[in-house]
Amino acid sequence: MVILALCLVIFGCGSPPPEPPAFDGDRAYEYLVEQVAFGPRVPGSEPWRECREYYYRHFESLGLEVDSQSFAFFDPYSRADVPLVNVIARHRGGDEEEPAILLGAHWDTRPRTDFHSDTTRINEPIQGANDGASGVAILMELANLFAQQSPGINVDLVLFDGEDWGESGDLDYYLIGSKHFASKGIRRDYRFGIIVDMIGDKDQQIYREAFSERFYQPLNDMIWNQAAKDSILTFQDSVKHTVIDDHLPIAAAGVPTVLIIDFDYPYWHTEFDTVDKCSAEALDNVGEVLVNILWNPDVWPKKL
Numbered sequence: 001m002v003i004l005a006l007c008l009v010i011f012g013c014g015s016p017p018p019e020p021p022a023f024d025g026d027r028a029y030e031y032l033v034e035q036v037a038f039g040p041r042v043p044g045s046e047p048w049r050e051c052r053e054y055y056y057r058h059f060e061s062l063g064l065e066v067d068s069q070s071f072a073f074f075d076p077y078s079r080a081d082v083p084l085v086n087v088i089a090r091h092r093g094g095d096e097e098e099p100a101i102l103l104g105a106h107w108d109t110r111p112r113t114d115f116h117s118d119t120t121r122i123n124e125p126i127q128g129a130n131d132g133a134s135g136v137a138i139l140m141e142l143a144n145l146f147a148q149q150s151p152g153i154n155v156d157l158v159l160f161d162g163e164d165w166g167e168s169g170d171l172d173y174y175l176i177g178s179k180h181f182a183s184k185g186i187r188r189d190y191r192f193g194i195i196v197d198m199i200g201d202k203d204q205q206i207y208r209e210a211f212s213e214r215f216y217q218p219l220n221d222m223i224w225n226q227a228a229k230d231s232i233l234t235f236q237d238s239v240k241h242t243v244i245d246d247h248l249p250i251a252a253a254g255v256p257t258v259l260i261i262d263f264d265y266p267y268w269h270t271e272f273d274t275v276d277k278c279s280a281e282a283l284d285n286v287g288e289v290l291v292n293i294l295w296n297p298d299v300w301p302k303k304l
């Protein structure tokens with residue numbers, strides 16, 4: 001009895017921490033397909049409205065607190081206001097005062113097909129199976145796991161709107177939802193953030209993104225070390241692309257944030273960004289890495 005008590009005190013060798021629940025890539029892929037089935041989620045459109053209701057139903061049914069930020073964006077192209085809505089689903093597994101982890105993805109899809117094979121059709125919206133739906137599919141599946149077995153921490157799942165609005169080169173008209181979100185004074189709310197975008201490609205290869213590496217290398221180290229530990233070989237441990245995405249406004253607002261993106265996707269901003277180009281396995285790879293990070297604060301960087 002005494003020996004056991006000593007053992008627990010000195011070595012903490014009582015019961016091992018519970019195994020994290022298994023991320024279900026097949027279920028995540030269903031969420032990807034269901035989003036695309038609404039049609040292009042172009043801000044202000046009917047599919048966009050319906051898909052948002054679908055998110056609310058999903059997160060609410062799993063017991064997350066669902067919140068939203070609605071605002072109007074003055075669109076320089078149509079010279080009219082466009083409605084945008086960020087959706088925030090909160091899991092509160094930790095103490096009230098404890099900063100949360102921010103996991104983000106954009107839910108809007110691009111209103112134009114820059115690289116359409118028929119150049120007369122570049123003003124048609126893309127389906128956005130990978131560019132949009134894949135990241136949200138991961139967050140939706142994580143919500144299932146939170147309901148099943150809490151990681152004991154606070155997590156905000158943030159679905160950003162208006163990420164992909166701007167015409168090519170008009171950088172002011174991208175990342176509209178995340179800029180709005182970041183303008184609210186979020187620095188103390190989050191310990192760190194991870195954005196997932198375009199991670200559903202069947203032919204997955206995920207390199208470290210250059211801005212993330214430059215500003216928050218310890219977070220990239222955490223992610224790529226975890227992938228190596230989990231033997232997920234589609235995470236390539238070198239820096240390749242430099243990508244403007246929702247991690248930048250969040251980081252600029254003072255929350256250390258990195259981007260997980262597979263930017264080697266030949267169907268990017270084409271009419272071929274469809275569900276058949278994506279796979280459950282690709283979603284599973286990224287989901288598993290995130291689960292093993294969320295359920296194990298020991299791997300989080302001590303200092304950022």
Ligand SMILES: [Zn+2]
Binds near residue numbers: 110131164269
């Ligand atoms: Zn895009």
